[in-house]
Amino acid sequence: MIKSLSKPNKAPVVLQLKDIVKTYNSGNVQFNALDGVNLSIHKGEFVSITGPSGSGKSTLMHIIGLLDIPTSGQVLLEGKDISHFKEHQLAQIRNVTLGFVFQQFNLLPKTSALENAILPLLYSDVPASQRHQKGIEMLTKVGLESKLKNTPAQLSGGQQQRVAIARALINDPKIILADEPTGNLDSKSGRDVMDFFHQLHQKEGRTIIFVTHDRELANEADRIVIIKDGKIEIETKK
Amino acid sequence: MLKPSLEDLIKSALRSILKNKGRTILTSLGIIIGVTSVILLTSIGTGLQSYINDQFDKLGSNLVYVAPGKIFNESGGFASGEQSFTNFFKQSDIRKLQRGLGDLAIVFPANESTLKIKFGKKEELTSIVGTTPEWAIYRNSTPPEGQGSFFTKEDVSKQNKVAVLGFSIADKLFGTRNPIGKEVTIDGKNFKVIGVVDKKGGTMGGPDIDAYVYIPSSTFKDITGKDDIMSFSIKVNNADNIEAVKRQTKRILLEDYDKDAFTVFDSSQLLSSINSIIGILTVGLTGIAAISLVVGGIGIMNIMLVTVSERTREIGLRKAIGAYPRAILLQFLIEAIILSCFGGIIGITFGFLGSLAINTFFPAKVTLNSVLLAFGVSSAVGVIFGVMPARRASKLSPIEALRYE
Ligand SMILES: Nc1ncnc2c1ncn2[C@@H]1O[C@H](COP(=O)(O)OP(=O)(O)O)[C@@H](O)[C@H]1O
Ligand SMILES: [Mg+2]
Numbered sequence: 001m002i003k004s005l006s007k008p009n010k011a012p013v014v015l016q017l018k019d020i021v022k023t024y025n026s027g028n029v030q031f032n033a034l035d036g037v038n039l040s041i042h043k044g045e046f047v048s049i050t051g052p053s054g055s056g057k058s059t060l061m062h063i064i065g066l067l068d069i070p071t072s073g074q075v076l077l078e079g080k081d082i083s084h085f086k087e088h089q090l091a092q093i094r095n096v097t098l099g100f101v102f103q104q105f106n107l108l109p110k111t112s113a114l115e116n117a118i119l120p121l122l123y124s125d126v127p128a129s130q131r132h133q134k135g136i137e138m139l140t141k142v143g144l145e146s147k148l149k150n151t152p153a154q155l156s157g158g159q160q161q162r163v164a165i166a167r168a169l170i171n172d173p174k175i176i177l178a179d180e181p182t183g184n185l186d187s188k189s190g191r192d193v194m195d196f197f198h199q200l201h202q203k204e205g206r207t208i209i210f211v212t213h214d215r216e217l218a219n220e221a222d223r224i225v226i227i228k229d230g231k232i233e234i235e236t237k238k
Numbered sequence: 239m240l241k242p243s244l245e246d247l248i249k250s251a252l253r254s255i256l257k258n259k260g261r262t263i264l265t266s267l268g269i270i271i272g273v274t275s276v277i278l279l280t281s282i283g284t285g286l287q288s289y290i291n292d293q294f295d296k297l298g299s300n301l302v303y304v305a306p307g308k309i310f311n312e313s314g315g316f317a318s319g320e321q322s323f324t325n326f327f328k329q330s331d332i333r334k335l336q337r338g339l340g341d342l343a344i345v346f347p348a349n350e351s352t353l354k355i356k357f358g359k360k361e362e363l364t365s366i367v368g369t370t371p372e373w374a375i376y377r378n379s380t381p382p383e384g385q386g387s388f389f390t391k392e393d394v395s396k397q398n399k400v401a402v403l404g405f406s407i408a409d410k411l412f413g414t415r416n417p418i419g420k421e422v423t424i425d426g427k428n429f430k431v432i433g434v435v436d437k438k439g440g441t442m443g444g445p446d447i448d449a450y451v452y453i454p455s456s457t458f459k460d461i462t463g464k465d466d467i468m469s470f471s472i473k474v475n476n477a478d479n480i481e482a483v484k485r486q487t488k489r490i491l492l493e494d495y496d497k498d499a500f501t502v503f504d505s506s507q508l509l510s511s512i513n514s515i516i517g518i519l520t521v522g523l524t525g526i527a528a529i530s531l532v533v534g535g536i537g538i539m540n541i542m543l544v545t546v547s548e549r550t551r552e553i554g555l556r557k558a559i560g561a562y563p564r565a566i567l568l569q570f571l572i573e574a575i576i577l578s579c580f581g582g583i584i585g586i587t588f589g590f591l592g593s594l595a596i597n598t599f600f601p602a603k604v605t606l607n608s609v610l611l612a613f614g615v616s617s618a619v620g621v622i623f624g625v626m627p628a629r630r631a632s633k634l635s636p637i638e639a640l641r642y643e
Binding site for chain 2: 062065067068069087088091092094095096100102106108110111115119120122123124125128167171
């Protein structure tokens, strides 16, 4: 493992992975999609994870996003080992602390942009009377104030992804996770999404981790993690 | 505190129901079919039963009948084989029975013969009953106000030629005209109409008592030349004494007649024989109703299974953005309950309207039990098949659920 030297990050570690292994059993064959991953993410960092297709990027993101559990290893969130957390505690972290953006948007069909954006509020403490207001704020922030009532079918891919980003931001999460957020978009819409992430990072100081197989996009981050065959190959910092 | 609140869950479930109209309609259709058909079919069975019970009540209560021949078989059903309805009791039997029963009961004869009755040019063949005034009192056949009266003891002792008409025979002969005081001809002899009995409704499959013409028993003997008596009715003073009167009557008759030559029975016995036939019919109807419940249930199950992948992905997403398993289960449970109630209420409405429609030509009566049964079974199916896949999906990791195909 090669690590480039640069000045150490003084910001606190918000997320730490220790010896993460994820094994899939397909038939009789056991396969390690992740094979001993160690990674620390500091507060306010903008990190990209890149690597060839099938290298384990999504698997890693799902474990970071608490959407899946590792076969072995530890995930520490703000210093706490989450492996002992109960299902409803994990749900609460996904709801409040993390904001996940998917490649396939994953919006509820036949449901308006506004309702999609405020869906996480249903499971949080925000009172019903404030939800619409928050949703409108978030959709305005992603430039969709004129499309509140549109259903996913009435929105372009770029617009759908922006609704998904508004949804990820609605509970003011500490960490934003995005798995190939531009993967299903044309280059113009993809550029817009990337610019928006830069803005969130620079102006609001949010911690952002995103996955891309596009080296150029990956290079826009502060730190680039290259993964291959389930192992971190190189980490570079600007 | 419950998160989401019950209000949020109901709203969320309603939104999902309204957004997926196809799914909603197909699911409720299963419940509607099940509930409607169970209510309709059982309403026919119970309607028939209560109709027949009503008819028996109209014939008069606390009555014991004595008829010639063997009517019932050993298991309580109707005896098969040739029945001889020949007049064969004697006038002296009445006196003997009345003496034997004393204060317990009043014995009165009923002789019946099918004869021609004529008024003007109109002629009908009908049942002429020779009896005593007790018939009017104990078999609910007293003519109402303004329709004359039944004949008296004096009419019997003087062998007066007077007749009381049943409702339908009066209608056939006289139409809108008032029959009271008019002369009719029975078997070629003139009779004066002195009363008309109110409509009683036909007994299912039994004699049409609205077509009866009543004349004094003494006069009956006179025109038919028969001194024999075909049957007796015995009015018992108290329902508790019915069994005692039956035993006593049998004992007295056995002194003169063979045990298979006559039958002593009361309406409850007749009723239970008829009810056992209806029972078989009801079992058949219930079977058909059960089939439609199953059909409805399979419909619900199918639509739930068809949408399971779509719903599993929805569950995956909800979990990914922070829903905990119980919130998901509750939402799906509430959705299923709303759908079941919606379908159930429509089904109950259809069932009621349908049985009202049937009621115009066939007795039908909706029972609370059938409503509860139908609603219970189909909503249980709806809830089980609505919640079961959700329960399974809520146990998957968010990512497994999101990827579900
Ligand atoms: N549910 C699964 N079952 C079996 N193998 C899987 C599953 N998910 C992913 N894999 C395998 O794990 C490896 C990493 O997958 P993934 O993390 O999706 O790669 P990437 O996102 O880098 O393209 C691939 O070889 C893939 O086939
Ligand atoms: Mg991937």
